[in-house]
Amino acid sequence: MTTSLPTVLFVDDEKSVLDGLRRSLYGQRNEWNQVFATSGAEALEILARERVAVVVSDMRMPGMDGATLLDRVRMIQPEAVRIILSGFSEREAIFRTIGPAHQYFVKPCTPHALAEAIRRSLGVRQIIRSADLMALVGGATSIPALPKALTDLFSALQSQDGSTAEVARIISSDTGLTVNLLKLTNSGFFYLPSSISDVMQAVKLLGFEMVRTLTVLGTVFESFSCTGIDCLAVKQLQKRSLQIGLLARRIAESDRLDPHEIDLIQCAGMLSHVGSLLLFAKCPVQMADLRNTLDRSGGGIVAAERNALGACHAELGAALLGLWGFTDPVVEAVLFHHEPSRCEFFSPHTMGAITAVHAAQHLVKPPPSGKAEKAEWLNGLDMVFLQKTGAVSRVEDWIAVAERAREEYES
Template sequence: MLRRILFVDDEPNVLSGLRRMLHGMRREWDMRFAASGAEALTLLASEPFDVVVSDMRMPVMDGAALLHEVMDRHPGVARIVLSGHSDLDLVVRSVLPAHQYISKPCTQEKLCEIIARALSVQELLSGSDIREMVSRIESLPSLPESCRLLNEELASPEPSLARVGAIISRDIAMSAKVLKLVNSSFFGFAAHIASPEQAVTMLGLRIMRALVLSVHIFTEFDSAALRDVSISRLWEHSMRVSMVCRKIASAMGLDQVGQDQCFIAGLLHDVGKLVLAATLPERYAGVIACVRRENRLVREVEFETLGTTHAEVGAYLMGLWGLPDPVIEAVAFHHAPMHAEGGMRPVGAVHIANWLDRECHVINSEYARESLDMEFVERLGCTDRLEQWAGFVEAAEEGTGDER
């Protein structure tokens, strides 16, 4: 079956250009073209679509307003902006409803690559109800202390970009959001940056102030709704895993890009737990209660109860948000690395670092512990290095202690 893509732009010449540019994709995609937001919503109401690609500046209903409507009415549809406008207010308004942003002019290869990636990550979640709930997410819940510190810093007379980056890098949800903005081209640049601090530097204080103080892209977690999930413990575990991942990557001779990707993959590997707890609080509370009562693996009970796991959910959202493929792969397969491509990629570092940290830190004695895939480790040829790498966890614990 052909995947269905809807393009929206009020300029006839742009739509004609898209038809010509994508003529060769007709055997893979069923494409429709709408000249206004109203026409697009009419088409969406009458036919199913997988992806909507919209311009931003359109009369009557602009791209941000259209994508908000698409999010509300058809949440399972991937939402992408394709625009040549650089007006800060307009772009900022698109940050929440859009999954990705593509700047014009855009090559055929780039446009096809981004749409194809949005389509491919949809295969990670088979259940339409879960996929729709995750696709609706505008932001993930952050630690209240992180929100307070960030707002105070940005509202101060002389805010420091370095301090802003440090605050964001210590929060899973904030890190994921700023990486989304930089890995896509929301503000005129698209670069696969694997460090939250680098992402903040690229965005700059003016944009960060607009995003945080005006649009409120970061939200505090509801302690009542998420009573069964300790966000602080999840952050501590994720920070330790990310630090150990970087050290493993360095020890295995990965270049700087590889080390950075291992770090961010470790930071985000459990982001799906945050997503599920925030979107399905009652059902996920039931998952955690069953895990504790029966001393079982979290992912096993997740799959039985929800039909998916935190790994697939996290990878799906990070894929929609345009994070690098190696990071998405690591999030998706950190419990099952044999399903991923071979070699010491981020998925290998995350699988080993996650196991090492769980061995050294019993976060909850009522949870069954994950096992290490020894066949995978043997294939990597690093079995004899596990004892040495266990020492990385102690160093990482000192690092997270400093951050606290």
């Protein structure tokens, strides 16, 4: 075993499945060490004696199932990437596994798709867990403490024992969480069949990841607005986040992506600027100066934030969301939503979330009227990335989608 490489642990009670993974992933032996276990108990023995970067587990195993195993992994090696492979398709079964797992794959999952997921997860963590970025997140003394009900909610959402009833109970126990969730659920950014007045009903309709997103968008944004930073800027940021989420969803729908992926894309869009809150709280004077400078001169916000503050809102937001237990597709889309070409490992068929959120964060702004100005405005999109993924031909359609979305949230 090469000690300098990350270790990936594969767990399945069927030896033939593990043998198949060993053969099909042989080509990745120079990227990571591969360790195999035929039960949850054997996996825990391995985890007790060595550091593991990724755990890939089957869901249905005798004794200790995959959800229980990954919940234990979350506690004993919290930095390990947790991936579940399951034949389940029922919504409650997916709810159960989504908590302790960073990624969820329905069987059969091709070795290529699994290898790519491992590469991308490791690549994201290399960025969001860098020492410099963690120092910025940890050193922000002005970040408001999260309400106890919200930390309890995050814990329940990450637990394999978290149920719809338990999540609804925690939200209902806190007036602020309840009001914020129902207010956002019934806003014009969601098209539900009728008005929702019951927390349990909202949780069942929206799903765990959307509930987690809306509690962050409501409660965390509200907490930051009470810290003495620019309240107007926070309110504008919350509104813009909802708009980006809606537009990202509409773009994903126009591209006919999977319904579950569309939900995650809307989550990522709504959370794409949560890192800006951290910058407003940590560096209020510099952020105010930065906004004024960009308003006068134009220019790229990401480069300006890095030059002035040492990191950009996308990196800080992804780091926060990772700490709060959001799934990998959401964290990854937030991390790369301004610079998708930074995503080192990708294929045209697996970049829906990054593509949709990247397009939405730019196209949410109305285009200029002049032909030359519009051409320059389009350069705000990462055309190299869109060319590589074969999505550049979709841009004009996305502009039309954006125009219709603006009419939706302005009406």
